[in-house]
Amino acid sequence: MAFAASSSAISGSISSRSLRPQELRGPQIGSFRLLDRTFVPSVSANSSGRRCLVKPVHAESKRSDSIVPLATTLAADPEVAEKVVETEDFEKLAKVLSDASPLAIIDKALEKFGNDIAIAFSGAEDVALIEYAKLTGRPFRVFSLDTGRLNPETYKFFDTVEKHYGIRIEYMFPDAVEVQGLVRAKGLFSFYEDGHQECCRVRKVRPLRRALKGLRAWITGQRKDQSPGTRAEIPVVQVDPSFEGMDGGVGSLVKWNPLADVKSNDIWNFLRAMNVPINTLHLQGYVSIGCEPCTRPVLPGQHEREGRWWWEDAKAKECGLHKGNIKQEAESSNGSAQTNGRAAVADIFSSSNVVNLTRTGIENLTRLEDRREPWLVVLYAPWCPFCQAMEGSYMELAEKLDGSGVKVAKFRADGEHKEFAQKELQLGSFPTILFFPKHSARPIKYSSEKRDVDSLMAFVNALQ
Numbered sequence: 001m002a003f004a005a006s007s008s009a010i011s012g013s014i015s016s017r018s019l020r021p022q023e024l025r026g027p028q029i030g031s032f033r034l035l036d037r038t039f040v041p042s043v044s045a046n047s048s049g050r051r052c053l054v055k056p057v058h059a060e061s062k063r064s065d066s067i068v069p070l071a072t073t074l075a076a077d078p079e080v081a082e083k084v085v086e087t088e089d090f091e092k093l094a095k096v097l098s099d100a101s102p103l104a105i106i107d108k109a110l111e112k113f114g115n116d117i118a119i120a121f122s123g124a125e126d127v128a129l130i131e132y133a134k135l136t137g138r139p140f141r142v143f144s145l146d147t148g149r150l151n152p153e154t155y156k157f158f159d160t161v162e163k164h165y166g167i168r169i170e171y172m173f174p175d176a177v178e179v180q181g182l183v184r185a186k187g188l189f190s191f192y193e194d195g196h197q198e199c200c201r202v203r204k205v206r207p208l209r210r211a212l213k214g215l216r217a218w219i220t221g222q223r224k225d226q227s228p229g230t231r232a233e234i235p236v237v238q239v240d241p242s243f244e245g246m247d248g249g250v251g252s253l254v255k256w257n258p259l260a261d262v263k264s265n266d267i268w269n270f271l272r273a274m275n276v277p278i279n280t281l282h283l284q285g286y287v288s289i290g291c292e293p294c295t296r297p298v299l300p301g302q303h304e305r306e307g308r309w310w311w312e313d314a315k316a317k318e319c320g321l322h323k324g325n326i327k328q329e330a331e332s333s334n335g336s337a338q339t340n341g342r343a344a345v346a347d348i349f350s351s352s353n354v355v356n357l358t359r360t361g362i363e364n365l366t367r368l369e370d371r372r373e374p375w376l377v378v379l380y381a382p383w384c385p386f387c388q389a390m391e392g393s394y395m396e397l398a399e400k401l402d403g404s405g406v407k408v409a410k411f412r413a414d415g416e417h418k419e420f421a422q423k424e425l426q427l428g429s430f431p432t433i434l435f436f437p438k439h440s441a442r443p444i445k446y447s448s449e450k451r452d453v454d455s456l457m458a459f460v461n462a463l464q
Contacts, residue, residue, distance in 0.1 A: 088112075090254060094235040098261070103132050105236050105258035109219055110138040113254070116216040116246070118143045120208075121161070121169065123154040123279055124289040126221025128259065128267050130165055131276050133219075143170040143211055147203040148179070149291040157279040164277050172207040179203065189293060196294060196309050203291075212243045217254035225263055226288065226305060234260050264304065300452035303389035310449070312429060345383045347412075348391045353398035355409035359420070362411045365436060366424065366443070374464045375407045375436040376456075377443070379421055381414035384430040390451040397456050406464055435463050 097105050109117055110133065118141040119129045133140040144158065162169055182190070182202050191199045212218060222234050237256050245253030259267065264287075271278060281289055285297025287304035298307040357365070357377065365375060378394060380387040398408040413421035414430070421427035425434065426445045433446035433456070446459050 088254075090237050090239050091235075094237045097236050100236070102128070102258040102262060103135055105256065106132045106219065107136040107138065109217065109237070109256045109258070110136055110140055113217040115139065115141065117141070117218060117256075118170070118211075118215055119219045120144070120221070122221070122289065123150065123157050124221070125264075125267055125271065125278070125282070126259075127161060127276055127278065128270055129219055129221055130161065130167075131271075131274055132258065134165060141170065142167060143172060145204050145207050145211075146171045146173050147291050148174065149203065149293060151281060151289070151292045151295070153279055153281045154289065157277070160277045170211075172211045174203045174207050178206070191294065191309075192311060195312065209243060212240075212245060212253055213248075214246055215253065216245045216247070217256060219256045219258065221259055222257045223259050223262055223264070223267075236260050299450045300393075300455065302449060302451060303385045306386045306389070306449075348382045348388060349378065349380065349394060349410045351395050351398055353402045353408060354395070355407060357409050357411040359417055362425070366441070368436075369439075369441045371436060371438050373405050373407055374438050374460075375409055376401070376460055377409045377411055377434045377436065379411050379413040379425060379427050379430065379432040379434065381412065381430045383414075386429075387431045390431060393451055393453045393456065396453050397460075400453070400457065401460065406460060433459075435460065437463055 097108065100108075106129065119126075119133060121127070121130065121142050121144045123144065130140075130142060133142075158169055161167075179202055182199065186194075186198075218240075224234060234257050236258060237254065239251050240253040240255040243253050244250070270276075279286075279289060285299075286295065286307060287298050288308050289295055290308055294309050296307050296310060298304055362377065365371075365377075376397075378387075382388075394408075401408055411417075411421075411425075413425065413427055413432070418427070421432075425443070426432065431451075433451075434443040435446065436443045444463060446456070448455060448459070
């Protein structure tokens with residue numbers, strides 16, 4: 001994501017008796033210069049809707065994620081100090097805006113927060129946010145996180161967007177000392193072995209935290225259909241559950257998700273209609289675009305988020321920028337909460353052509369060394385968006401194989417069965433597809449990421 005300065009700044013009203021001329025400065029995201037707003041009393045938002053006394057804004061210290069009190073604060077005017085302001089009920093506002101268009105939502109966000117809000121731009125299809133912001137006619141700012149590991153195409157796209165809209169993206173960078181420490185200790189590609197969270201924390205989350213300390217609100221391109229497991233319930237506006245804004249503390253930052261209820265196809269139709277520039281990686285099969293080592297094109301039958309961190313399970317496919325989304329899926333997929341998860345998530349691959357194997361059933365299948373007929377089995381979890389994405393192709397395959405002598409089955413391998421599936425059934429991530437030949441005890445794992453009917457059929461025909 002990267003920051004872009006608006007074409008015109010909205011400056012706070014400052015009394016001449018309170019401020020010297022040299023103290024008038026423009027606002028910057030993540031900068032260490034004192035803002036002109038620093039001398040204007042502000043009110044911190046909170047999720048409870050309680051009344052809050054005004055307090056001085058704090059400035060961020062250099063090379064630190066913490067905020068420190070302003071070195072010189074003006075004496076509070078007793079008359080101002082006694083004022084109280086009702087904070088916005090953003091839960092109620094989200095319901096009011098639930099049927100509003102993205103244009104109307106962004107217009108409302110820019111109207112409410114002015115120069116204290118910015119669009120988070122990742123170099124993917126959330127360029128739609130910038131287009132909507134331009135259409136409102138209001139000043140706006142854009143920021144992005146340059147992790148140092150982006151594709152060359154993404155950097156070129158940033159430049160194209162700046163020139164197309166006449167803006168400057170406000171870039172945030174990771175701390176060089178932190179990156180150096182991580183790489184020296186673990187190497188350049190440690191995330192393939194121990195997960196992407198640590199690298200994302202250094203290269204993305206901490207720079208984002210610094211950026212948001214200079215804002216009261218931010219706009220993201222999250223959509224519910226991007227990741228059904230982690231983003232299915234995001235509202236169009238909310239008090240940010242993970243980060244703090246310029247006033248500090250819980251409830252000090254508001255998060256706007258204007259595209260929450262918009263489908264991917266509708267976004268792309270809008271981009272084409274408005275002749276908006278796009279990242280050329282999209283033309284190479286990339287849908288969700290992140291850092292180069294952790295992003296690849298999606299293949300037939302795959303969900304768009306499966307191109308991100310493909311070596312990990314679905315529940316880990318957030319980098320930390322939207323970690324507040326993960327709770328719902330974690331409750332559904334965690335073994336200790338499995339009862340609730342099964343009650344809340346509908347089963348998939350339900351067909352008369354697909355045999356539902358129990359734990360005993362698949363254990364017996366693995367013991368058979370001389371089977372009468374081969375078996376094709378998918379190891380799945382119904383909450384997994386990538387299993388959901390291949391449901392159609394697997395069901396079609398089962399219909400085609402009906403009467404062919406090949407049994408098609410499924411085994412739910414999450415929760416209490418996950419450890420068994422990992423040790424005995426080669427489960428790496430969901431979904432995993434196994435073929436049990438007639439005359440072999442050990443199943444053969446389908447190694448390709450292509451899950452369209454033709455690719456699966458070729459796998460079966462090659463082995464039966």
